[in-house]
Amino acid sequence: MIHSYNSQDKALLAVDCIIFGFDKEELKILLIKRDFEPQKGKWSLMGGFLKRSEDLDQAANRILHHLTGINNVYMEQLYSFSKVNRDPVERTVSVAYYALINTEEHNEELTQQYSAKWFNISEAPELIFDHDKMVKKAISRLRYRTSTMPVGFELLPQKFTMRQLQKMYEAILGEKLDKRNFINKINALDILHKTNEKDMESSKKGSFLYMFDEEKYKRKAADGFSFKL
Amino acid sequence: MIHSYNSQDKALLAVDCIIFGFDKEELKILLIKRDFEPQKGKWSLMGGFLKRSEDLDQAANRILHHLTGINNVYMEQLYSFSKVNRDPVERTVSVAYYALINTEEHNEELTQQYSAKWFNISEAPELIFDHDKMVKKAISRLRYRTSTMPVGFELLPQKFTMRQLQKMYEAILGEKLDKRNFINKINALDILHKTNEKDMESSKKGSFLYMFDEEKYKRKAADGFSFKL
DNA sequence: CCAAAAGTGTTTATGATACACCCATGA
DNA sequence: TCATGGGTGTATCATAAACACTTTTGG
Numbered sequence: 001m002i003h004s005y006n007s008q009d010k011a012l013l014a015v016d017c018i019i020f021g022f023d024k025e026e027l028k029i030l031l032i033k034r035d036f037e038p039q040k041g042k043w044s045l046m047g048g049f050l051k052r053s054e055d056l057d058q059a060a061n062r063i064l065h066h067l068t069g070i071n072n073v074y075m076e077q078l079y080s081f082s083k084v085n086r087d088p089v090e091r092t093v094s095v096a097y098y099a100l101i102n103t104e105e106h107n108e109e110l111t112q113q114y115s116a117k118w119f120n121i122s123e124a125p126e127l128i129f130d131h132d133k134m135v136k137k138a139i140s141r142l143r144y145r146t147s148t149m150p151v152g153f154e155l156l157p158q159k160f161t162m163r164q165l166q167k168m169y170e171a172i173l174g175e176k177l178d179k180r181n182f183i184n185k186i187n188a189l190d191i192l193h194k195t196n197e198k199d200m201e202s203s204k205k206g207s208f209l210y211m212f213d214e215e216k217y218k219r220k221a222a223d224g225f226s227f228k229l
Numbered sequence: 230m231i232h233s234y235n236s237q238d239k240a241l242l243a244v245d246c247i248i249f250g251f252d253k254e255e256l257k258i259l260l261i262k263r264d265f266e267p268q269k270g271k272w273s274l275m276g277g278f279l280k281r282s283e284d285l286d287q288a289a290n291r292i293l294h295h296l297t298g299i300n301n302v303y304m305e306q307l308y309s310f311s312k313v314n315r316d317p318v319e320r321t322v323s324v325a326y327y328a329l330i331n332t333e334e335h336n337e338e339l340t341q342q343y344s345a346k347w348f349n350i351s352e353a354p355e356l357i358f359d360h361d362k363m364v365k366k367a368i369s370r371l372r373y374r375t376s377t378m379p380v381g382f383e384l385l386p387q388k389f390t391m392r393q394l395q396k397m398y399e400a401i402l403g404e405k406l407d408k409r410n411f412i413n414k415i416n417a418l419d420i421l422h423k424t425n426e427k428d429m430e431s432s433k434k435g436s437f438l439y440m441f442d443e444e445k446y447k448r449k450a451a452d453g454f455s456f457k458l
Numbered sequence: 459c460c461a462a463a464a465g466t467g468t469t470t471a472t473g474a475t476a477c478a479c480c481c482a483t484g485a
Numbered sequence: 486t487c488a489t490g491g492g493t494g495t496a497t498c499a500t501a502a503a504c505a506c507t508t509t510t511g512g
Contacts, residue, residue: 005319008278010239013322049237052320056311080309080324082285090234091281093242095309163464180466181502203463205509392491409493410475432490433483 014087014094015059016047016131018078018138019068021103022155024164026120027171028103029135031127032067033115038089039128045135046114047094060097067114069107074100074154076145078138086130094130098138100154146172147229150191150217159209161199162186169229189227191217243316243323244288245276245360247307247367248297250332251384253393255349256400257332258364260356261296262344267317268357274364275343276323289326296343298336303329303383305374307367315359323359327367329383375401376458379420379446388438390428391415398458418456420446 019030031043048063050056056077065071078096086092103118111117119125121139126132146152146169153160155168166182186192193213198206221227248259260272277292279285285306294300307325315321332347340346348354350368355361375381375398382389384397395411415421422442427435450456 005241005321008241009281011242011279011281012234012237013240013242050240050311050322052238052240053313055313056309056322077308079306080285082279082324084282084284092234093279093285095311161464178502178504179464180504183465184467185501203509204511205462205464207464390491407476408491409477412492413494414474433485434481434489434491435483436491 012090012092013050013056014047014092015050015056015063016045016094016096016134017060017064017067017075018045018096018098018135019064020098020100020138020142020155021118022168022171023103023118025167025171026122027139028118028120029124030067030106030111030116030118031124033117034128035115038087042128043125044128045096045131046116050095056095056097060095060099064097064099064101067110067116068101068105069110070101070105074151076141078134078141081130081134083130094134096134096138098142100142100152102155102157104157143173148227150189150212150227153212159195159197159199159211161202161207161209163202163207165210185229191220191227241319241321242279242285243276243321244279244285244292245274245323245325245363246289246293246296246304247274247325247327247364248293249327249329249367249371249384250347251397251400252332252347254396254400255351256368257347257349258353259296259335259340259345259347260353262346263357264344271357272354273357274325274360275345279324285324285326289324289328293326293328293330296339296345297330297334298339299330299334303380305370307363307370310359310363312359323363325363325367327371329371329381331384331386333386372402377456379418379441379456382441388424388426388428388440390431390436390438392431392436394439414458420449420456 021028021030030046032046034040034042034044046063046067048059048066050059054062057075060075060077061071064073064075075097078098080093080095082093084091086094121135124135127135152168152172156164162183165186166177166179169182170177191213192210195209195211197209199209200206250257250259259275261275263269263271263273275292275296277288277295279288283291286304289304289306290300293302293304304326307327309322309324311322313320315323350364353364356364381397381401385393391412394415395406395408398411399406420442421439424438424440426438428438429435
């Protein structure tokens, strides 16, 4: 075994982002239509290459920002994909990240520049390379994550109704939930703040708006409380 | 954004292996004493660099084989570590893998060549670079994995007693389990095969040896059964 | 006055936990 | 005969799941 660094092969390191959004009913992903080879014209995840001056988290944030104009969102490293010929042009290892963003907040000019489009996860087109695998893995990780941590609020506006929250969880988990059990569970967690405001759009009666109380959650978490949906 | 591949920075891609073993009482990791710079003489994980001709899984297996002489063990990709200066010599991104092996089966000549040594996880020395972080993450992943999949049998001989199995889970989870509840749960899973043989080493009465019935598990899993310890 | 969504508790079932004694055997 | 670990079942508790009616109000 040779331990000298300079005799080693180097590889291109890419970062691909699975960008999740939610639009009242369905979980969505943001895809771009490639305007460059290879596979020009096909749909793919937004990606880019790692620079010498940044780590992978920074690269993922930069790439997300390029496409959406958004910073400071929930992002998590998913997995590194490395099949030798996964990219036909050059040996490239890709580290996949997934992000949760509020679809309302992205910069539409930018996404238009990239011919990006939101797709329901159930209706997304076939993607290039191994990107379909990445998406599949991202959904599975997201399901696990949302059931063990208060992750997902990033997909909603700051103030949201219980029904919106429930629909979001249903979209992520891919199953219907019981309304009363859901509310009981969420209330038992005691990490939401009920505002006095009502959302009047979805019904005549109106429904109360809630906010995620991150500080409260952090205090409880530090105190040994463990989130479990 | 530039899409040409050849204008991009390349990086060294390393693979580091967290190698877990179990010796009747304690969860252990196999560490090597570095005989090369940087940090010569310090303890570290076994690692190596990705070659052009292999993917990360293959690299991890190759590296594990180099140190232990073992092939075909349970291995799982953990996470990619990429802090810009994590390796002082050169920009290196390291993909961590963890493996579960039966400590009885490794090749001691090889491990001696590398000045490798087994440490109880609670007594392991400080490691170079970010390897401590890797180990911590590996333990946490291992705990999750063992409680949702029949993973861990790899740490035991093919035939094992209920008590050994329980001790193994206790070592991984870091907590004592109730003997009766444990056996009830394992039996309810119905994925072990009870042999007629007894292990006579640990007691005068002797205790029955069991084997993991992988085929049975696979059939059940394909049928929607989900492992839950 | 009625359609449409909001809000609200209790009962039942299931799974998790706690717990103690007899058995077999070699020394 | 006794010390050591092996083996076994039940009762209780906690959490999850099932379930239906009343309220509000804009049209």
